Amino acid sequence: MAVTILDTGAEAVIEKHPHKDGSAGSFIVKKRVEKTYRHPMLDKSLRQFRTRREAKILQTLQTLGFPAPNLQHLNDRETEIHMQYIEGDKVKDILEENHVLYSREIGRRVAELHMKDIIHGDLTTSNMIRCKETQKIHFIDFGLSKISDKVEDKAVDLHLLERALESKHHKIFKECFENVKIAYAEINPQHQLVFERYEKVRTRGRNKAK
């Protein structure tokens, strides 16, 4: 089996590699490539910072047993991560099949992250894969994640998710987000504070758009 390129995003190239020892399955190599429009030194340190941060969070998630790819390797130059390949469907492509159930699962998972003070930073249905093996929704793409106990950061995370649902799943997004919130509230005892702040974040966003 050869190496295949799965994605060349704005920030990284995602390659799928067969295991070198011939064992079944694959792993993902996420390479943050040089951006020539940035100063070379700034570019390198930014790529290293984001890669290290992503690696650190993946490690933490592993110890928590949270459904995300296991970290397998961080390369010497620290601009490349090797991680577990999650085989399955992108939630973006299957949400409509069972949107209430999936939205509830997403809400529970986001609540679990927030209770550990992990802010995902890019909650979209393209960054969630329903794993064929575990049948769970696994979260990926922790390049913009951070550790924070601030209610504001959690509220912004939820608001970004709402915006992402609105833009990619317009017909059902209201019901989806309602169910995200229901499940989130069941898990996170801090939900009331987060929701109150979320309303403020929303109003702020609306006023800015005017």
Ligand SMILES: Nc1ncnc2c1ncn2[C@@H]1O[C@H](COP(=O)(O)OP(=O)(O)O)[C@@H](O)[C@H]1O
């Ligand atoms: N561990 C993984 N398992 C399976 N597919 C992955 C994995 N990591 C990334 N991908 C695929 O590559 C795409 C881009 O990866 P992502 O980490 O989201 O990078 P970007 O920051 O460019 O969005 C994902 O939407 C997904 O399709």
Ligand SMILES: [Mg+2]
């Ligand atoms: Mg992504």
